[in-house]
Amino acid sequence: MTSLLRVENLSKAYLHKGRWWAPKRIRALNNVSFDLESGQTLAIMGETGSGKSSLAKIIAGAERPSSGTVYLRGEPLKAQDYRFRCRHIRMVFQDTDASLNPHLTIGRQLEEPLLFNTHLSSAQRRETVSEALLKVGLLPEHAVFHSHMMSTGQKQRACIARAIMLNPDVIVADEALAALDSSIRAQIINLLLDLQRDMKMSYVFVSHSPEIIRHVADKVMIMRHGEIVTYEDTASVFNKPADGYTESLLQQTYTLS
Numbered sequence: 001m002t003s004l005l006r007v008e009n010l011s012k013a014y015l016h017k018g019r020w021w022a023p024k025r026i027r028a029l030n031n032v033s034f035d036l037e038s039g040q041t042l043a044i045m046g047e048t049g050s051g052k053s054s055l056a057k058i059i060a061g062a063e064r065p066s067s068g069t070v071y072l073r074g075e076p077l078k079a080q081d082y083r084f085r086c087r088h089i090r091m092v093f094q095d096t097d098a099s100l101n102p103h104l105t106i107g108r109q110l111e112e113p114l115l116f117n118t119h120l121s122s123a124q125r126r127e128t129v130s131e132a133l134l135k136v137g138l139l140p141e142h143a144v145f146h147s148h149m150m151s152t153g154q155k156q157r158a159c160i161a162r163a164i165m166l167n168p169d170v171i172v173a174d175e176a177l178a179a180l181d182s183s184i185r186a187q188i189i190n191l192l193l194d195l196q197r198d199m200k201m202s203y204v205f206v207s208h209s210p211e212i213i214r215h216v217a218d219k220v221m222i223m224r225h226g227e228i229v230t231y232e233d234t235a236s237v238f239n240k241p242a243d244g245y246t247e248s249l250l251q252q253t254y255t256l257s
């Protein structure tokens with residue numbers, strides 16, 4: 001059976017240009033391959049610089065791979081096909097202030113994906129924005145707010161609302177919970193789980209927190225130096241860590257509540 005998302009032999013190298021020395025190639029990803037099924041959550045863990053964000057950005061189309069292919073339902077995704085990818089794969093980031101435009105109302109920002117990707121009338125767009133705000137636990141009235149009028153938790157809810165506007169298949173969350181305090185974090189996790197159940201989305205979850213990963217993930221991928229060290233069911237990874245590196249990552253303490 002065809003997987004929802006297939007990542008095949010993905011590699012990424014960055015060129016670090018120095019002023020006094022020759023450009024240096026940094027290999028961020030090296031032949032990474034995996035499959036993600038519909039409705040499942042994959043968590044990606046690894047030490048700083050292991051390639052997690054590079055992988056997340058390439059899946060979401062925010063970065064181009066040096067080589068390799070991402071497939072959605074068996075169809076290869078082309079780097080230039082931004083509109084198609086936008087409909088199906090959306091990204092949620094840690095920094096809500098950088099993600100939201102301070103000059104536009106929340107409603108306008110949520111409406112944008114509808115403007116560019118649908119033929120809905122202005123009244124239908126307003127209605128869809130109100131529905132999305134309610135789905136993420138905000139009020140239709142928040143449509144006229146600017147981001148500076150909202151708490152960090154509310155801003156992350158607005159970012160999630162924007163991500164779900166086009167009913168995507170996959171949401172890529174890169175440390176999306178890291179900036180939240182623990183009680184808000186628990187609420188947002190529950191929101192994401194509810195949305196996943198209702199909308200049958202798959203998640204790719206980059207996180208440093210073993211506790212969150214244990215709670216949300218079906219599968220865990222452990223990365224090191226741009227390569228996959230482990231890719232297994234969550235229970236197997238936690239019950240029997242394959243190596244000392246995985247074990248040390250799982251022993252880091254973060255709190256869920």
Ligand SMILES: Nc1ncnc2c1ncn2[C@@H]1O[C@H](COP(=O)(O)OP(=O)(O)OP(=O)(O)O)[C@@H](O)[C@H]1O
Pocket residue numbers: 014015016026027028046047048049050051052053054055
């Ligand atoms: N835009 C970029 N330009 C140059 N080098 C980059 C760029 N993005 C990432 N890198 C390099 O690629 C490697 C992998 O970085 P990446 O951000 O993917 O790792 P990470 O596991 O997400 O790290 P962290 O947990 O610190 O976010 C690192 O050596 C990093 O310095």
